[in-house]
Amino acid sequence: MSEILQELLRVSEKAANIARACRQQEALFQLLIEEKKEGERNKKFTVDFKTLADVLVQEVIKQNMENKFPGLEKNIFGEESNEFTNDLGEKITVRLCSTKEETAELLGKVLNGNQLASEALAKVVHQDVVFSDPTLDSTEISIPQDTLGIWVDPIDSTYQYIKGSTDIQPNQGIFPSGLQCVTILIGVYDKQTGVPLMGVINQPFVSQDPNTLRWKGRCYWGLSYMGTNIHSLQPGISKGNSRGTQEDSSSSEVGTSRPFSAIISTSEKESIKAALARVCGNSIFRAAGAGYKSLCVVQGLVDVYIFSEDTTFKWDSCAAHAILRAMGGGMVDLKECLERNPETGLDLPQLLYHMENEGATGVDRWANRGGLIAYRCRKRLEAFLSLLIPNLEPLRTQT
The missing domain is CATH 3.40.190.80 (D-Maltodextrin-Binding Protein; domain 2)
Structure with a gap:
């Protein structure tokens, strides 16, 4: 159905916004900089941030599609697992919460309390995106x-x-x-x-x-x-x-x-x-x-x-x-x-x-x-x- 394709276009743009934000917002970009230092990565960033970005994009796509088309989420498959283990040994399942604040709190657990990065990421995750194509319309x-x-x-x-x-x-x-x-x-x-x-x-x-x-x-x-x-x-x-x-x-x-x-x-x-x-x-x-x-x-x-x-x-x-x-x-x-x-x-x-x-x-x-x-x-x-x-x-x- 063309409605599904239209929604996929919208969530892909939301995903692109997340990818761009991780490079353009200072709090998130600093985490990406840490990824570049092979063998020198700051010990406080024990979570692989690029994988978190991958997982977050994947979960945003899944959960946005589930909200619009109930039942479809169970048939969405990808490369990444959505489970992380933080410094305290807690196993955390990354998901899109109902509010920006709840998502920031969850991401804070994954990022070991990095509030600036967690809030910046949650903000872009919860931003509305309008994307349409006249041909599909x-x-x-x-x-x-x-x-x-x-x-x-x-x-x-x-x-x-x-x-x-x-x-x-x-x-x-x-x-x-x-x-x-x-x-x-x-x-x-x-x-x-x-x-x-x-x-x-x-x-x-x-x-x-x-x-x-x-x-x-x-x-x-x-x-x-x-x-x-x-x-x-x-x-x-x-x-x-x-x-x-x-x-x-x-x-x-x-x-x-x-x-x-x-x-x-x-x-x-x-x-x-x-x-x-x-x-x-x-x-x-x-x-x-x-x-x-x-x-x-x-x-x-x-x-x-x-x-x-x-x-x-x-x-x-x-x-x-x-x-x-x-x-x-x-x-x-x-x-x-x-x-x-x-x-x-x-x-x-x-x-x-x-x-x-x-x-x-x-x-x-x-x-x-x-x-x-x-x-x-x-x-x-x-x-x-x-x-x-x-x-x-x-x-x-x-x-």
Whole structure:
């Protein structure tokens, strides 16, 4: 239902406000500064503050959604546990209380009595946020609430968030690191099929006012359900036309006349990088954050985001996958793509979000085990794979 997506946009903006406040309010920023001192952290800050920021964002999203859509909260899943143990050995469950004062008191227990920080954090947590989108306001889609599951990554690219670099220059619009790589990811999927239905990517740090040093962000969203495909990058949707086309991002991209481009992790395997160099030439970009790299595909800055390791998780990929589906693209299992035979007509192995990995424990239960490729246009992906796979073959025989 579009009401759920509208509320997710609102709570993502509230989450972005929390992320910005932790960098811009002095009492909170001092706690972030402590995180930077590896091996020198002040003993009085025994709580990992970046994790508290993560957890608080996650709980704000959960509890705001529960207030608006009772029963939905039990189907919201994320990376973080909401339990902390303070200096006195007390186990504290972080939650959003009914008043700002009660939330400040609870946070004070977690932060070992740091009143200034607790009150500053509680204030931004309880601020009302108004966020609307004309396209969604004019769209009515009914999706049964009890079929929905939600994956949340409250602050993706936490290392860049804590490091806080603001002077990184982009390469053809792509930031290799810095606060611009931080994202808040909320993905909605069908609990029966695992197919992603709705996604929100909130980028809290897009541009900084040189005078006030205040940051502004941007929010991206997409919805793909029962033939209806709409997204925030789709221009000129009128009230009478809420149905985007599945190939709306691909009409000018199908051929191979222009070079392919890819974005990868700095830790990508040498074999993948070597094959990509043959396919993409110099159009290979490196960047931090799975959410940000996926966003670069959403924005059309690159053709694909490719990652061969098993260290991304469902909360990293679900939001962008839903947006890409609405644009006519998707996110597929890399290992299965490399093993499939295109001549047999097998469909692309889309990532799914409802089932744990067999035999796995801990967070690995939700890992994208075969790696991934995110793409905007299926035909362009097929052309890319037809070049990538032959270039990987010689490398495989050498290992």
